[in-house]
Amino acid sequence: MSTMKFDAVVLGAGIVGVCVAVHLQKRGRNVALVDRKLPGNETSFGNAGLIQREGVYPYAFPRDLGTLLRYARNQSPDVRYHADAMLKTAPFLWQYWRNSHPAKHAAIAKSYATLIEHCVDEHRALAAAAGASALLRHTGWIKVFRTDKARDAETRLAEQWHREYGVEFEALDAARLQQHEPHLDKTLAGGLRYTASDSVSDPNALVTAYAKYFEALGGRFFIGDADSFREGWAVDTQEGTITASSAVVALGPWSDRVSSRLGYHLPLAVKRGYHMHYAAQAAARLNHPVLDVEKSYLLAPMAKGIRLTTGAEIAHCDAPKTPTQLAAVEPIARTLFPLGARLDDEPWMGRRPCTPDMMPIIGPAKNHEDLWFAFGHAHHGLTLGPVTGRLIAEMMTLEETLVDTRPFRVERF
Known part of the structure; x- marks a missing residue:
């Protein structure tokens, strides 16, 4: 050769x-x-196709006892695990949990936010040079809430991020949410739109x-x-x-x-995730990526259809697929937005590299x-x-x- x-x-x-x-x-x-x-x-x-200008605080490991007990039962829609991977992953999870202490997490955010600050501008510049600007949407993305409690807690976080790092957001009451997304479930309590973030129609x-x-x-x-x-x-x-x-x-x-x-x-671990594409029923349209905060899945309008993405799965990197989270949240997602038929032959699985x-x-x-x-x-x-x-x-x-x-x-x- x-x-x-x-x-x-x-x-x-x-x-x-x-x-x-x-x-x-x-x-x-x-x-x-x-x-x-x-x-x-x-x-x-x-992936969800988000360019997350609001993501100044990286995703932390929950520290409250109730959430940890829920995760331990291995039935949560946001986190599932393979039992045979836990021994190898335990040292990583211990350090992850320790670094998620509020004081440490805040210190990490000070460094992490310096990267996040430039994410949208750098993507837009590169997309323009590559002739791919049409793949970027400058309309932000939305978190939606089923209860006032969840809405108020997330709004307080958004206000904190705004004070500390200038994160831009729009609080949406139920009526305003319906104006942005008229085909979502009418019983939702409201939403938050992160206005400075971009999204991608086909990653x-x-x-x-x-x-x-x-x-x-x-x-x-x-x-x-x-x-x-x-x-x-x-x-x-x-x-x-x-x-x-x-x-x-x-x-x-x-x-x-x-x-x-x-x-x-290096202490590198993997969080696996799944997606599936769906048609939209009749004339239904989804205008933004939408995260169902309390049910831990995201719907995103993509070139191929509506993409449903799941939470995290802790497993060996190359272990066979186990898309139980997708099966658990699909019926819930169908109540949030009128999804039609599946468009993929089987669920896609990806792996996120984590420190x-x-x-x-x-x-x-x-x-x-x-x-x-x-x-x-x-x-x-x-x-x-x-x-x-x-x-x-x-x-x-x-x-x-x-x-x-x-x-x-x-x-x-």
Whole structure:
């Protein structure tokens, strides 16, 4: 097989890896992007399609006893677990729980919010350059509530986020919610619309457009297996062996397969999730992504239909699908919005790569020169892909970075 030389190789062609490749190529680096599938066909394929400008506080582990007992029964719509995965996951969950203490969570948010602050602007700029602006919707997204108690609690949180970080929102009473979404259940108590967030009508198409932009800039995409990656920064592909002066690991939930072989034993865990597409009955229309807060699922209007996404499943990364959460929430979702027939042959399953402090790993590997990490974005991979890509490229080319990257370095573990 032939050997091809590049300035940089990026392992992983999800939203994060593609954005890293784009930003490096824009800065004059000759970049190879490598994945076992076409861009955007793993974790980035299935998500709620939200670019969450409001997401300044990453998703914490509940700390109240009632919620923990509910999770322990393994019947909750928002979290399910595989019993055989709990022993391996327990140390991660313990650290996750500790970092979710309100004081620690608030401290984490101070760093995390610096990334979130730029998420919409960075996506819009990249989408415009890639000719994909039509895939972005600038109408925000909505949380809906079945009870006054839930509405009031979430409104207090939104007010706190507004005071601390300028998060923009609109409180919706029942009548105003119906104006925005006339086909939702008329008994809802109200909603919150996060007005500064964007949403995406087809996440896979967006990643594909960014990847095509990368190729238009002169970059090259290869089908290859990251398990063949080795020091000297070489990886085998269908077209031959790639060698590069520097390498970026952006393999999402599979990043630890590479990092652990190089001596980095990082506390990376996986939250799995499911989706299914549905037709809408008759002339019903959903205008925004809508989160049913008390029932823990989200409906999002997508190019293919109405996408129903589930909460989190704690399981081994590559364990067989168990879409029990989807089965549990589908009947409830049908009472919220008039869903029609299923449009997919089977539920899609994806894997979110998570760290116990809820922040991604972005920056240089501490024990290897010219090796870089960009993974661990949990629920905000789509949201933070362009920001992460820009930061990695700025660090690799010795530019001043958009934000202080020190809180996201691997040295914290």
